[in-house]
Amino acid sequence: MAMEEDVSNDVLLVLVASIIVWGGLGIAIARWKWRSPWLGFALGALLGGIGVLVFVLWPRGGWRCPRCAERCRPDAKVCWRCQWTYGVQL
Helix, strand or coil, X not given: CHHXXXXXXXXXXXXXXXXXXXXXXXXXXXXXXXXCHHHHHHHHHHHCHHHHHHHHHCCCCCEECCXXXXXXXXXXCECCCCCCEXXXXX
């Protein structure tokens, strides 16, 4: 009986540790890709390495500057490279 409890505790510990590790890796990749950290954690925690791989292959968020074609953050109003103002028509 005690042996079964030890095995179930070990399995639970490994499961929780893998959720934390894969979820944390998913958060790090999501922040690097300018995506929601919650989505990164969910993909990493639920799908493990496959979810993290999907998130790595997912295109980066944001908008592309029409002047210099640089990828800019989704919340940016001005291109960091050429200073083009987003949303202003001349």
